[in-house]
Amino acid sequence: MTDSRPQAKPLATGSSPSLEASASSGPIRAVKLKHPWRNVIAVVIIIFAVLFVLDASQRTAYDWPSVGKYIFDRRVSEAALNTLQLTVYSMIIAVTLGIILAVMRLSPNPVFKSVAWFYLWVFRGTPVYVQLVFWGLLAIIYQSIDIGIPFMQPWASFQTTAALNTFTLAVIGLALNEAAYMAEIVRAGLMAVDRGQEEAATALGMTWFQTMQRVVIPQSMRVIIPPTGNEVISMLKTTSLVTAVPYSFDLYTRTRDISAETFNPIPMLLVASIWYLFFTSILMVGQYFLEKRFARGVGDRKPEKSEKVSLATGVLSTVPDSTGALPLPIADKNGGDSR
Structure with a gap:
């Protein structure tokens, strides 16, 4: 009796059963994975945000008419400009000094390395507010600034109070403190570049300056830019501490003085917060484009097929x-x- 059932066709040598099964079953239809709880949480967050805004708009303590009155007040706008100047001047000095300290930390010279380490130990180990108080008392510690050879008659002498005003002291205090942090950021960026890059540049006949300019610094900027942007934003907010110098024309101190006159501090705090948020938003946008520029060719390529x-x-x-x-x-x- 002959078996009438269809016989299974033997597979050819080296053939793949999985491919045969896949070819007969047709194309695979991908189904998007659903996340119902994610959508529920998102809706709840939006509802709470809307309720908070509606509640804040009806709170009399916020006094929104006073916020609108003082947001563009001449005293407030001038104080905002002073805060921006404090931030820019302090960061320029801090970045310059931070690069010098970072190179000293990486130097094989033990004296340079020890001086840089001591500087970082002092300025990172003490609060910035305490340092600003010391700078405010500089005229008591040093009554005059003498220029000349030590232990000899000075060539020129200036009274400290006349040579350094409170704005300058605030910039110096903020910059010297920030330089300690920038030094570590720059050092981390330089160390992130592979040693072979520098050796290859030297083998091509590049000088040390050409190697740093064309090879090391462009690659290290990808590491340096993000924390530096964070430090700039942090510096903008740290300027509210310059009242310790004392410098009283920054944004926070000026709005605080106005609130002392009106006996209504909450609206003035909102005014200061709005200005800080405005400057911070601009800095964040600038940081985004800088990161995008220096990250060209790294991590932004589409995955190959x-x-x-x-x-x-x-x-x-x-x-x-x-x-x-x-x-x-x-x-x-x-x-x-x-x-």
């Missing part, structure tokens, strides 16, 4: 993977080598 298998023919595509390696051959439907 992966190896693809044709379900119809069982042939492996010849597109290389992300490592540049060619794919391994896979037998086609008829058992032959696809290469």
Whole structure:
């Protein structure tokens, strides 16, 4: 008696059963994964945000008419400009001094390395407010500023109070404190560049300056820019402490003085916060574009096409993977080598 059931066709040598099954079943239809709880949480957050805004708009303690009255007041706008100047001047000095300290930390000279380490130990180990108080008392500690050779008659002498006003003292105090942090940021960026890059540049005949300008610094900026942007934003808010110098024409101190006159501090705090948020938003946008510029060619490339298998023919595509390696051959439907 002959068996009438269809016999299974034997697979050719080297053929893939999974490819045969995939080819017969047709293309795979991908179904997007649903996240219902994520949507629920998002709706709840939006509802709470709307309720908070509606509640804040009806609170009499905020006194929104006073906020609108003083937001563009001449005294407030001038104080905002002074705050911006404090931030810019302090960061310029801090970045310059931070680069010098970072190079000293990386120097093989033990004297340079020790001086830089001592500077960082002092200025990172004491609060910035305490340092600003010391700068405010500089005229008591040093009554005059003498220029000349030590232990000899000075060439020129100036009274400290006449040579350094409170604005200058505030800039110096903020800059010297920030330089200690910028030094570590710059040092981390320089150390992030592979040593082989510098050796390759030297082998090409580049000088030390050319190597730093064309090879090391462009690559280290990708590491330096993000924390530096954070430090600039932090410096903008740290200017509210210059009242310790004492300098009383920054944004926070000026709005505080106005609130002492009106006996209504909450609206003036909102005015100061709005100005701080305005400057911070501009700095964040600038930081974004700087990061995007220095990250060109790194981490922003689209992933290359992966190896693809044709379900119809069982042939492996010849597109290389992300490592540049060619794919391994896979037998086609008829058992032959696809290469």
